[in-house]
Amino acid sequence: xxxxxxxxxxxxxxxxxxxxxxxxxxxxxxxxxxxxxxxxxxxxxxxxxxxxxxxxxxxxxxxxxxxxxxxxxxxxxxxxxxxxxxxxxxxxxxxxxxxxxxxxxxxxxxxxxxxxxxxxxxxxxxxxxxxxxxxxxxxxxxxxxxxxxxxxxxxxxxxxxxxxxxxxxxxxxxxxxxxxxxxxxxxxxxxxxxxxxxxxxxxxxxxxxxxxxxxxxxxxxxxxxxxxxxxxxxxxxxxxxxxxxxxxxxxxxxxxxxxxxxxxxxxxxxxxxxxxxxxxxxxxxxxxxxxxxxxx
Numbered sequence: 001x002x003x004x005x006x007x008x009x010x011x012x013x014x015x016x017x018x019x020x021x022x023x024x025x026x027x028x029x030x031x032x033x034x035x036x037x038x039x040x041x042x043x044x045x046x047x048x049x050x051x052x053x054x055x056x057x058x059x060x061x062x063x064x065x066x067x068x069x070x071x072x073x074x075x076x077x078x079x080x081x082x083x084x085x086x087x088x089x090x091x092x093x094x095x096x097x098x099x100x101x102x103x104x105x106x107x108x109x110x111x112x113x114x115x116x117x118x119x120x121x122x123x124x125x126x127x128x129x130x131x132x133x134x135x136x137x138x139x140x141x142x143x144x145x146x147x148x149x150x151x152x153x154x155x156x157x158x159x160x161x162x163x164x165x166x167x168x169x170x171x172x173x174x175x176x177x178x179x180x181x182x183x184x185x186x187x188x189x190x191x192x193x194x195x196x197x198x199x200x201x202x203x204x205x206x207x208x209x210x211x212x213x214x215x216x217x218x219x220x221x222x223x224x225x226x227x228x229x230x231x232x233x234x235x236x237x238x239x240x241x242x243x244x245x246x247x248x249x250x251x252x253x254x255x256x257x258x259x260x261x262x263x264x265x266x267x268x269x270x271x272x273x274x275x276x277x278x279x280x281x282x283x284x285x286x287x288x289x290x291x292x293x294x295x296x
Contacts, residue, residue, distance in 0.1 A: 002160065004211055005044035007037040009066070010112075014171050014210040014268075015275045016066055019162060020048065023136030026056030029079075030155060030162045031208050034069035035114030041070060055079050057135050061164025062152040063087035064181070065101060065113040066275075067208055075119040082133065084144065085126040086151035091119045127153060145197070147190020148179060154193075159203045166193050168223040169209035169276045171268045175259050176222035178230060179209070180281035185288045187231050194220050209275035226258075234285040244282050252278035 003020040006013055018041065019030040027050060033041060042052055052074065058081045060068045071081050071091060083091060090097045094116040102109045127133070129144040141156040145166040155162040169177045178190075197205075198220060205213040213219050233254060237247045255278055259269050 002206065002212075003048055004206070005041065005048075006210075007033045007040050007044070009033070009037055010274050012271050012274050015271050017206070017208055017210050018044075019206055020045065020050075021138060021157065023138045025136035027054045028057045028059060028135055028138070028140075029055045029074065030059045030206070031061060031067050031164070032058060032070035032074060033067070034065050034112065035073060035116060036069070036110070036112060038070050038073055038114065053077050058082065059140060059153075059155050059162070060084075060087070061154065061162065061166075061208065062149045063090050063097070064149065064165075065097075065116070067164060069113050069116055072117045072119050075123045076117075080123055080125060081119055082125045082127050082142075084151040084153050085128065088121075088124050088126045091124055092121050093118055143196060143200070145193035146184070147186055147193045149184045150186075151184075152193075154197065156200060156202065159201060161197065161200060161202045161205045163197070163205045163207050163213075165208065166190070167197065167205050167207050167213070167219065168226075169272065170207060170213065170219065171210055171264075171271045171275070174264045174268055175262050175272075176219055176226060177255075177272055177276050178223055178227040178281075179276040180227075180230065180284040180288075182280070182284040182287045185284040187227060187288065190227060191224060194224055210271075230281065231285055231288065234282065235289055238286050238289045244279070244286060247282050247286075248279045251282050 005018050007016045009015040016033050018033050021028040055074050056079055058071055058074050058079050060083045075081055098116050105112055127142045131142045133140045143154045145152050145154045148165045152164055152166050154164060154166055165179050169179055205216060256269055
């Protein structure tokens with residue numbers, strides 16, 4: 001059974017989730033959310049009749065702060081943390097990750113993300129592609145799924161896939177949005193990861209932003225369409241040499257109009273913006289075009 005815990009990020013429902021799985025070898029937590037939500041995480045775990053100390057294993061889809069920022073707190077309680085090999089060093093020494101984030105978020109850093117402390121290497125397990133990890137009687141299989149981040153893993157448990165951000169964000173069964181933060185966005189890799197997901201024998205996906213998805217084919221079609229549409233919308237602005245701050249307001253309005261055209265309520269537009277800020281996708285997609293052009 002999968003328990004979905006809403007972290008009520010920025011006092012908004014349906015923005016960030018973590019997932020709790022019960023096994024005979026303790027609890028498995030998929031994602032941890034940011035450390036700024038640690039009290040809400042603890043409250044959610046306790047509401048299910050457990051405690052932080054009962055979390056023995058933490059599976060991370062990737063190391064972005066909204067997914068892995070609180071991993072160190074669970075490690076402090078003795079949990080083993082499973083992470084992509086590219087992400088391991090940043091959890092062992094998060095100084096570079098946090099310095100970069102603080103440069104971006106400045107005085108909003110603590111409110112948004114909280115703290116991040118080193119995790120002892122002995123508690124970090126680097127997970128290669130297509131590795132099966134059995135905890136109690138439950139087996140999780142890792143699928144390396146780059147595109148959103150080079151260090152992204154989608155975790156399969158039977159016919160369920162914990163898809164992190166590679167399957168996009170979707171608030172309350174609304175519009176599927178591709179989160180495109182810098183520095184790793186790669187449209188070609190992302191499309192390959194989407195193609196991989198299509199081959200898996202799954203009936204449900206859980207996405208961190210937010211919840212369960214059962215109309216998988218339609219969801220992935222929508223994701224792939226909008227991923228290409230966003231990249232192509234950004235390209236002429238990038239070619240014209242515009243600065244990100246010039247593009248963000250009009251891109252944000254472009255996304256809002258798309259959501260409104262599909263009947264998305266204003267509250268859900270705000271939730272989507274909290275989960276996937278428009279300015280980050282502008283920065284990520286501009287960087288994508290710069291890197292893609294440099295390779296030619």
